[in-house]
Amino acid sequence: MKNFNGKVAVITGAGAGIGRALAIELARGGAQLALSGRNLDSVAETAALCEKEGAKVRAYQLDVTDxxxxxxxxxxxxxxxxxVNIVINNAGVSLTANIEDVSWDDFEWIFNINFWGTANGTKAFLPHVIASGDGHIANVSSMFGLVACPSQSGYSSSKFAMRAFTDALRQEMIIAEHQVGVSSVHPGMIKTDIAWKARASANRDRDALAANFDGLAKTTPEQCAQTILNGIKKNKPLILxxxxxxxxNWMQRLLGSGYMKPLTAQMRKEI
Structure with missing residues (x-):
């Protein structure tokens, strides 16, 4: 996909953060936008910002788990x-809890949004993206979809599942000779409010965790959006x-399962 001019892009989780930044950047590139999220007011705010860039845009209220x-x-x-040319399954949530502490409700909550929400969006839009003749699907996983992290079992496993699902889809599109690129997107810590909307087990201070996240996050949503869209243009299978x-990514590639030793040592200091 050489450019986004005239392309129709679907973005979930478009009310703030990465989703909003993606929408604005695509609007500047001449795309038409179908934006969705659970909070229609927030998505409408994003839509208004895109309209200022001259884009045709519509805001939709959507629960990706439905x-x-x-x-x-x-x-x-x-x-x-x-x-529909482009689908970016961006809606996602976070959860901090050890396996022995996590409730089944919270485990199902994070999988329903992160994994099943992505699968729902991919399956529903795939025939239309194929029919476009020039399409791309990008599913937003995480750096914890590359390595598993203590206290992040629910989050990591949902994001690992997203990567496997997405990698399989890419291979299937190649075998079928469909003109559909597929990318698995793996952000590190991005300066959004995801940590403040996260869930945590009862024995953890969610606000302290969120404040710590804010202190560590260095990449802006705008930088993140630009990297994602450049990756889509280049049809990258893995966007870091x-x-x-x-x-x-390099740690798990170089060390294999040995990545767990330094990561465990680091997390022991932080948990």
């Missing part, structure tokens, strides 16, 4: 825009965002 609603949304977007994500 499969029937996601399929209905896909049909509605095609009715509104006539086609931030020095932290790149370091995690």
């Amino acid at each position: 499969r029937a609603a996601v399929y209905a949304h896909a049909d509605e977007v095609v009715a509104d825009f006539g086609k 965002i931030g020095t932290d994500a790149k370091a995690m």
Whole structure:
């Protein structure tokens, strides 16, 4: 995909953070935008910012865990825009809890949004992206979709599952000779409010965890969006965002399962 001019892009989790930055950057590139999120007011704010860039845009309220609603949304977007070229499954949440402490409700909550939300969006829009003749699907995983991290079992496992799902899809598109690029996106710590919206087990101070995240996050949503969109243009299978994500990737590539030793030592200091 050489550019985004005239392309129709679907973005979930578009009300703030990475999703909002992606929408604005795509608007500047001439894309038409179908933006969704659970909070319609926030998505409408993003849409207004995109309209200022001259984009055709519509805001939708959507719960990505509701499969029937996601399929209905896909049909509605095609009715509104006539086609779909790009789908960025960006909606996601975070959870901090050890396996012995995590509740089943919280475990299911994070998988329903991070993994099943991505699968729902991919399956619902895939026929339309294939039909466009020039399409791309990007699923936003995490650097913890590259390495597993203590206290992040729910988050890491949902993000690992997203990567496997996405990598399999890319290979299937190549075998079928469909003109659809597929990217697995792995941000490090991005300066968004995800940590403040996260869940944590009862024995952890969620606000302290969020404040610590804010202190460590160096990459802005705008930088993240630019990296993602450059990766889509180049049809990269793996898009790494931030020095932290790149370091995690190299650590697991060089050390194999041995990456757990230094990571465990570091996390022991922080937990």
